[in-house]
Amino acid sequence: MHTRSLLARLTFSRAHLLSVLAVFALLAPFSGLTYAQKHLSKRYPAGKRVRVELKNISGTIIVESWNRDEVKVSATMESPTANFSPRLVDDGLVIDVMGDNRGRGDVGDVNFKIQVPVNSSVDLETKRGDIRVANIRGGLVRAHVSSEGDIELTGISASQVFAQNTIGNIFFDGEFSRGGTYQFQSTKGDISIRIPSDSAFRLVAAAPTKRIELGQFWNSNFKTVGEGQKYGKFVGDVGDGRSSVMVTNFQGSITFIRR
Amino acid sequence: MKCEKCEELVGELLDGTLSGEDTSTLNMHLEQCLDCSDVRNDLQSIVSFCQTQRGQYSAPPNEKALWLRIRNIIESESQALVGSVGQTRPRSKSLWADWMSRSWELSIPQLAASVAAIVLIASLATTVGLRRWEGSVGSVSSSSASPAPGVTGAKHRDRMWRQQQSISYWNQRVETNKARWNQEMRDTFDRNLQVIDQAVTDSLNELNQHPEDEVSEEMLNAALNEKLALLREFSDL
Numbered sequence: 001m002h003t004r005s006l007l008a009r010l011t012f013s014r015a016h017l018l019s020v021l022a023v024f025a026l027l028a029p030f031s032g033l034t035y036a037q038k039h040l041s042k043r044y045p046a047g048k049r050v051r052v053e054l055k056n057i058s059g060t061i062i063v064e065s066w067n068r069d070e071v072k073v074s075a076t077m078e079s080p081t082a083n084f085s086p087r088l089v090d091d092g093l094v095i096d097v098m099g100d101n102r103g104r105g106d107v108g109d110v111n112f113k114i115q116v117p118v119n120s121s122v123d124l125e126t127k128r129g130d131i132r133v134a135n136i137r138g139g140l141v142r143a144h145v146s147s148e149g150d151i152e153l154t155g156i157s158a159s160q161v162f163a164q165n166t167i168g169n170i171f172f173d174g175e176f177s178r179g180g181t182y183q184f185q186s187t188k189g190d191i192s193i194r195i196p197s198d199s200a201f202r203l204v205a206a207a208p209t210k211r212i213e214l215g216q217f218w219n220s221n222f223k224t225v226g227e228g229q230k231y232g233k234f235v236g237d238v239g240d241g242r243s244s245v246m247v248t249n250f251q252g253s254i255t256f257i258r259r
Numbered sequence: 260m261k262c263e264k265c266e267e268l269v270g271e272l273l274d275g276t277l278s279g280e281d282t283s284t285l286n287m288h289l290e291q292c293l294d295c296s297d298v299r300n301d302l303q304s305i306v307s308f309c310q311t312q313r314g315q316y317s318a319p320p321n322e323k324a325l326w327l328r329i330r331n332i333i334e335s336e337s338q339a340l341v342g343s344v345g346q347t348r349p350r351s352k353s354l355w356a357d358w359m360s361r362s363w364e365l366s367i368p369q370l371a372a373s374v375a376a377i378v379l380i381a382s383l384a385t386t387v388g389l390r391r392w393e394g395s396v397g398s399v400s401s402s403s404a405s406p407a408p409g410v411t412g413a414k415h416r417d418r419m420w421r422q423q424q425s426i427s428y429w430n431q432r433v434e435t436n437k438a439r440w441n442q443e444m445r446d447t448f449d450r451n452l453q454v455i456d457q458a459v460t461d462s463l464n465e466l467n468q469h470p471e472d473e474v475s476e477e478m479l480n481a482a483l484n485e486k487l488a489l490l491r492e493f494s495d496l
Contacts, residue, residue, distance in 0.1 A: 057496070058444070098495070106441045127492065128447050146492040147451040166451045166489060187485060188454045206474060226474030230465040233474045248481060250458035 038077040044086065044093055046071045049119045049138060051092035055099065056126040059109035064134040065118040072115040078108030092120075121158070130168075150189075165189060169252075173259070176201050180243040187250045194257040200239025206231060207249040216258045260288040265295045272299070273306055415466075415476070422483045429490035436496055448493055455489060458482040 046069055054061060059078075066072075071093050073086055084100040086093055101107045109129070116122065121140040124131050131143040135155035142160075143151045148167035156174030163170050164185045173194040176182060182201075184191050197216060205212050209232040214222070222236030247254050265288050271277040272285055289296045437445060462479035469475060 102495075105439060106444075108441075127496065128444070146489060147447050166485070167454055185481075185485075187451075187458055187482075206478065226472055228465045228469040228472040228475045230461060231472075231474045231478050233477075248478075250461070250478065250482060250485075251454070 038080055038082065039075070040077070041072070041074045042086070044071045044073070044088060045069070046092065046117060046120075048117050049121075050117055051121040051123070051138075051140075052095075052114060052116055053092065053123045054095045054097075054112065054114070054125065056095075056097045056110055056112065056124075056129065057101070057107065058126065058128045059111040060129050061111075061124050061126060061131045062113045062134075063122050063124065063132070063136070064113075064115055065120070065136055066115040067118075068115075069117055071117075071120075074113045074115075076111045078110070079106065081105070082107035082110055084110070175199070176243040176245065178242045182243065182245045184246070185248045186252055188252055189249070190252045190255065191247055191249050192255045192257060193245075193247070194259050197258045198239070200237075200241060201243040201245045202237050202241035203245045203247070204233070204235050205245075205247040205254050206233040207247070207254045208232070208251065211249070211253040213253070213255045215256050217256045260284055262288075262292060262295050265289070265292065266298060269295070269299050269302060273303055418480070419483070422487065425487055426483070426490060429487065429494050432494040433490050436494060440496060444496070448489075451489060452486070455482060455486045459486060 048069055050071060052063070052071060073093075073095065075084070077083075081104055082097070082101060083104070084095055084097045086095045095112075097107075097110050111129075114122075116136070118135060119138045120136060121138040122133060122136060123140060123142045124133070125142075125144045125146075126149065127146045129145065129149045130151070131145060131149060132152045133141055133143060133154070133156065137157040139158060140160045141153060141156055141158045142162040143153065143164075144162070145151060145165035145168060147165075149165055150168040151163045151165055151170045153161065153163060153171065154173040156172065157177065158174075159177045159180040161172065161174070161180070161182045161184075163172065163183070166187045167189060168186065169189045170184050170186050170191045171194075172182075172184065172192070176195060176199050178200070184193065199217070203214075203217075203222075205214075208230060212232060212234055214234065217238045219236065219238065222234050225233040225235055265285060268277060268281060268285050272282060277285065289299055433448075437448075440448070459479065459482045462475050462482055465475040466472060466479055
């Protein structure tokens with residue numbers, strides 16, 4: 001009796017194994033799509049004012065704040081050869097995709113989603129790809145795209161903000177801190193800056209003529225500099241001008257929007 | 260009698276040429292005035308010394324050196340006087356003549372070093388001159404090769420030349436590494452370089468039309484820096 005039931009179980013297991021193998025055989029042609037991408041997710045302890053530095057090659061970077069004193073790095077790597085090792089340093093976390101993959105050839109896109117404490121500073125670089133930063137109130141927000149990629153900075157209240165790309169739009173929605181420095185530069189793309197109506201800053205804005213729109217922030221104290229026809233430059237104070245804002249665009253527009 | 264009058268007459272008194280009346284008056288004063296009496300005594304002792312020595316004085320030590328110093332002082336004062344009058348031409352002429360007439364004695368290593376130094380200086384000057392000339396007529400954009408004929412300011416040319424040198428260097432590095440990139444990255448780079456070159460050309464044309472326009476100058480500078488940054492950042496891929 002015992003031996004018979006054992007054989008029955010063995011027979012069942014063999015049938016089950018065969019069916020599982022059949023399922024694998026059916027899914028085999030599609031398995032390449034799922035296997036090519038590599039995922040990584042890791043958490044790092046951090047203080048309330050951490051600094052996160054990321055040097056990427058290609059791919060989207062998303063940074064947003066969360067209500068924890070730790071940094072969570074989630075990455076999707078297009079190529080299985082891509083690799084990186086975040087390093088904990090004194091004041092934060094350094095991720096150097098560029099350095100960690102030197103000599104490995106083409107590593108494809110590496111897409112990041114990083115969650116940080118709200119008072120963090122973020123310094124982000126990529127050769128290509130979009131950068132989106134949301135709800136950061138630390139000392140520094142820097143987003144640098146060497147070539148093409150949109151930059152979107154929303155809910156930002158940092159004393160230093162730098163956003164620069166070659167092709168792509170730049171959108172800033174945040175506040176200018178008293179004494180802060182803000183620089184936005186694009187070669188071919190539109191730059192939009194959405195700030196509270198009571199913002200106070202000193203503005204230097206240079207762009208093709210008739211493509212600078214200060215909207216409600218324009219006042220008679222603004223000076224128009226330049227004798228040429230191609231480019232125009234506005235220099236002037238809004239309010240007490242306690243923060244410094246510099247915007248440069250070679251082929252696109254500059255628009256200030258009241259929030 | 261006053262002391263001043265006494266000092267005037269004391270010489271005559273010692274010579275014995277003073278009148279009798281004046282002699283008695285003077286002697287009365289000398290008996291009463293101690294200072295004038297001292298003057299009379301000093302003068303008396305000098306006259307007595309001269310009378311006893313009769314012109315035979317002991318020579319100063321190293322008399323030749325003393326006369327040489329005196330002569331030098333006189334000559335230097337006279338030369339200074341001539342110089343202050345403004346006669347500089349004969350002096351420079353004499354310097355040139357002195358330079359030309361000077362004989363040079365050089366050893367073979369010294370001679371070889373001098374020749375090498377002259378050759379080095381000449382070649383450096385030639386190289387710098389050629390580079391400056393090439394920079395002034397060269398292109399601003401390495402890929403578009405657009406010249407800068409209207410930009411006349413030496414300051415612009417000099418800065419653009421320096422930027423052009425940097426751009427050429429980084430461009431070579433990019434070209435070396437470009438083969439390793441995937442096609443998508445190559446297309447991205449070329450597309451972005453083209454956009455920046457367009458910005459360089461636009462600002463350069465604007466600056467040619469309005470050479471004094473500081474905004475166009477700033478934009479040109481910023482565009483060239485942007486190009487430099489793009490090349491540098493892609494060179495390490």
